[in-house]
Amino acid sequence: MKTHDLDFCSRPRLVATSKFSYNCLDISFSPYGEYWREMRKICILELFNAKRVRSFQFIREEEISLMIDSISHSSATPINLSKLTTTLANNIICRAAMGKKYPEGDYEKGIFHKLLLEAQALFGSFYIADFFPSIGWMDRLTGLAGRLEKNSSMLDAFYEQVIREHLDLERTRPEHEDIVDVLLRLQKDGSHLTKDHVKAVLMDIFMAETETTSATLVWAMAELARHPRLMKKAQEEIRAASLGTKGKVEEGDLHQLQYLKSVVKETLRLHSPIPLLLPRESIRHSRIHGYDILPNTRECMSMLGG
Template sequence: MMALISSLVWVPFLLLPLLLLLLFKQKTHQVKKEHNYKLPPSPPRLPIIGNLHQLGELPHSSLSQLSHKYGPVMLLHLGRIPVLIVSSAESAKEVLKVNDLACCSRPRLAAVGKLSYNYLDVAFAPYSEYWRELRKICVLELFSVKRVKSFRFIREAEVGSIMESISSSSTHPVNVTEKVFALTGSIIFRIAFGKSFQGSEYDRAKFYELVHDAETVAGAFSSEECFPRFGWIIDRLNGHNGRVEKVFRQLDALFQQVIDEHLKPGRTQDHEDIIDVMLKIEKEQIDEHGHAWLTKNHIKAVLLNMFLGGVDTSALIVIWAMAELARKPTFMKKAQDEVRGVVGKKGRVTETDLDQLQYLKMVLKETLRLHPPAPMLIAREAISHFNINGYHIYPNTLIQINVWAIARDPKYWENPQEFSPERFIDNAVDFKGQHFELLPFGGGRRGCPGLYMGTVTTELLLANLLYCFDWVLPDGMNEADINMEEWAGKCLTLSKKTPLLLVPIKYLYAQPSV
């Protein structure tokens, strides 16, 4: 028996060359099979950097031009990162609906991972059971219709305050960009933290600067991600890692300070804010061992999403809408006539008026078509093989949908470069993720959970600007002088390059601070 065992010991060694040969043949066969897959067309790329040089200052515009040559589905390489660029409604439907599960994850990018406490948020977290549970909390608890309506008094009070501020400058040029950003920041700050800037120890300007810095570092790849072998040297030399760490420390300190204030014994509150709601959920989820899957870091990560997604997005939509209306006074007058006809002599627009403002809703749709806040959406990542337009896509491929290009495609839109709200008369196309020719907020599993809150804020602000004031251009300007250039910088969102300056003339019946 021992002799038999001794002889069997040598069997694996005798079989090893054969096993290695079989594995080699299998691998060779697999490689050949993979090479037979049809990949999307790609623009010529340079060694090492790939297609990075072709992105330009406005990647959505550069990629739109490339798609005219290479088609609505093309494959780029940003250094070592393969990126699928989707530029048609049909292809977007393949990603967001047909293959939604196969490509609904997010890439693990270092800056985002740091800011989100290792992906404990809902916007940037990879697809997982945890993400599904957190999204459920966001949809059912934090951003439900009932919860959003409970914050109505905050939105109306803050809008009234900014209208009063504009009224004090009546007949003089006003920086509309500055006023609108101040308003949306104040609303989100108050909804999240339960307090306003006024009369508090928090500095409004520093808060806006911090949000902008966070958006900037979150919207950029690090060099190490594109060039693993030497990119870390570039990141150190250009200070990228230091900037990420600095922004994280500042955000964490702010979030921790406000959470600690909410946990103080005997704290009084008139109304539940977002932190109150999440602390209550945390307490309810504690198990018999005293552990809860929802922790303070989860709360901080969700707060990060609120500030990155809520401050800029609503503000940019209103700024672009006002700029377009100032260039087209006929459309502005129609929108004003509707708002003033509905509101009458009440003095200001309230949220109960919004459902009646159909022309205003068309103005916002058209603004979102021409000026989507995030023209490429947040990148997705494929988690399994899938096919699109006859092309094979591998796992770990990043996916970017160029919603800016789709919304300006003459295949779907007549005179696509023109601002014309009336194109939506008798047109059921909406921006809630079901119509793939208009996707400013994405769709599918990764659609924006805060869409309703953002829409209400945007409609209320724009309606009051149109009701409370007539708007004229500063002396010496005409409609053609309004600068409509876009600016992306390194941010996730697309801004108007120069501030919008308009002169407000107070409407006879306006009472903004009522």
């Protein structure tokens, strides 16, 4: 793919991705072209630059401390690590993207969590219209089209509420801009961005981060529990980095945790959060190992084979 990257740099227009991305107005699923380059520029310069990531450091530290306190208070009873890590990832992303947690309290009891789970299931579903457009009406018979319409409408209403809250003139302005603040500022400054662009970017962030982050953390802990010797080595490295007056590891100490970084990399190698990369589509004819690949051919690459 390194050799033929430009030949397969676009994305196919699929039923679920088009619906959730507001007809490919996001970053992940937009076809290769001028619009994609412009959105990529906004991401690099405004949304995910080093300064912006540092501005969210206090959010990450606060939420991690809350999770550690929760574990400490439950030390005498079993804990659901998957639930804790999912809540952690969601709270960090919600605060960074939208300025506050949704909902306040137990994330897994909230409607937003249920909507995201349903959206993820719909993303991975088989749509007849993607492969046989002439009989795409069969998706309505299976109920899949109805589920997709209902879920996307409810998520749209949720994102609309978030945008209205950010546009409220009586809203207390935070010290640091969140992602919605940045996108609305760009819109006000004359950018082509609309509300649908903001919603599409939010969908990208939540679909890409929440469950994948949680799954990686859970698998890392599972592998360390299976290998006590390796867990002890990781613990010793963390304790050495947290010695002194701090008593905890901060983001500035991560450069010292080389073994822990290796644990994360090996976890991602053994247990990829997703089996396949996002589908690609060829934009021109190419020849690979004697096979002719025609334009508009869809290509799916295994994470292990990539």
